[in-house]
Amino acid sequence: MTKARVAILISGSGTNMAALVYAAKHPTCPYEVVLVASNNPDAAGLTLAAAEGIATFALSHHAMERETHDTAMDAAIRAAGADHVALAGYMRILTPGFVASWEGRMLNIHPSLLPKYKGLHTHQRALDAGDTAGGCSVHLVTAVLDDGPVLGQTEVAILPGDTSQTLAARVLIAEHQLYSRTLAGYVTRETDPDWIVAQIGAFALALPETDARPSHGAPGWRVGGEKTGKYFAYVSVHHHGEDAIALLVKTSGADEQASLIEADPDLYYLPKFYAPSGWIAIRLDTGRTDWSHIEDWLAKSWRAVAPKRLTKLIDVAAEF
Structure with missing residues (x-):
């Protein structure tokens, strides 16, 4: 422990x-x-x-x-x-x-x-x-x-x-x-899975046009509506036999995945089945989670899959 x-x-x-x-x-x-x-x-x-x-x-x-x-x-x-x-x-x-x-x-x-x-x-x-x-x-x-x-x-x-x-x-x-x-x-x-999922959910649902929907037994969050929504985050609670509780978010691809793991291998890892699609896992069970960092990652992942009409609105609002 x-x-x-x-x-x-x-x-x-x-x-x-x-x-x-x-x-x-x-x-x-x-x-x-x-x-x-x-x-x-x-x-x-x-x-x-x-x-x-x-x-x-x-x-x-x-x-x-x-x-x-x-x-x-x-x-x-x-x-x-x-x-x-x-x-x-x-x-x-x-x-x-x-x-x-x-x-x-x-x-x-x-x-x-x-x-x-x-x-x-x-x-x-x-x-x-x-x-x-x-x-x-x-x-x-x-x-x-x-x-x-x-x-x-x-x-x-x-x-x-x-x-x-x-x-x-x-x-x-x-x-x-x-x-x-x-x-x-x-x-x-x-380190309590229920508390961790609730924290992620609060951050994720604060982003525009998001909803919660489990996927293959893992808590997940989507953006873009009921029919066309895309997942931008999952929480893996020892999913697929992994020895971790982790947030899964989108990256730009293999190069970013590799640089993240090289910079902090204790925090980041490649999740099973999701890694080839550009997802990275961020450990949430260390007891020392930087929640500001997690909130930033959720926003970044949301932007990666959100409809352009939403990202344009966010960018316009940021100018004022």
């Missing part, structure tokens, strides 16, 4: 970081922690991470421009080879550029049942509102604070006589359970 590589950002003791690190020690865990980084060089969590043999990086944000600091953090994360970023008590508001560069690959844990109580003092706000339960949420990070899609939540009952401190202590236990479980599920979604 190829494990997803995760960098964790902390600012303090790093208890959620520790929960992720210890969950990763189980041999079936689908992720490994490759870096623990902090904006606080004195963060206790850095000592723990180093003791567990994990690379660390620390850079104080004091007297630094926010963008300069985020650029340095981003460089350290990428140098560690991380695929995902997990915020675990990282007490800095990230710049839009940093967030955009990790869109869909950065998670955060928040001590409330989002969308309730974004920001700080979540437990006291739940108590003041007379709620019967507090809790925690794991969500994707967006440029808006605590506003990304929620991936998982755990409710924690509020007991008679609870204070913000007693409630916080129980919510923290829930956080430790929820974060590792949600992260594991999220990093493995890109």
Whole structure:
């Protein structure tokens, strides 16, 4: 099993970081922690991470421009080879550029049942509102604070006589359970055939005059209408006995096929039966799919077979 590589950002003791690190020690865990980084060089969590043999990086944000600091953090994360970023008590508001560069690959844990109580003092706000339960949420990070899609939540009952401190202590236990479980599920979604097909379908059907139609047991997408439509994409899920989940798209022919495979043989290969007709296979089961690259390929393949009236309309629209 190829494990997803995760960098964790902390600012303090790093208890959620520790929960992720210890969950990763189980041999079936689908992720490994490759870096623990902090904006606080004195963060206790850095000592723990180093003791567990994990690379660390620390850079104080004091007297630094926010963008300069985020650029340095981003460089350290990428140098560690991380695929995902997990915020675990990282007490800095990230710049839009940093967030955009990790869109869909950065998670955060928040001590409330989002969308309730974004920001700080979540437990006291739940108590003041007379709620019967507090809790925690794991969500994707967006440029808006605590506003990304929620991936998982755990409710924690509020007991008679609870204070913000007693409630916080129980919510923290829930956080430790929820974060590792949600992260594991999220990093493995890109190897789930149903999820992959749904992603391809969303991109393909966003193109003009397309429809979905299976072909010989493989999901496929066409352009050009019910009677004259031509296929521009298939997803092969171990089709014809191949050991891969892959997107099949049109190329200009043998020369382009050969150059693609030569440039990246781990990503591209010649699909059985389709290769002589100029199709190339792009692996989708690595867990590290560049979806922007896939979206570009779908558009290119669509253009290769779309009726000229459609491509002309697209070209005219692009001029304005």
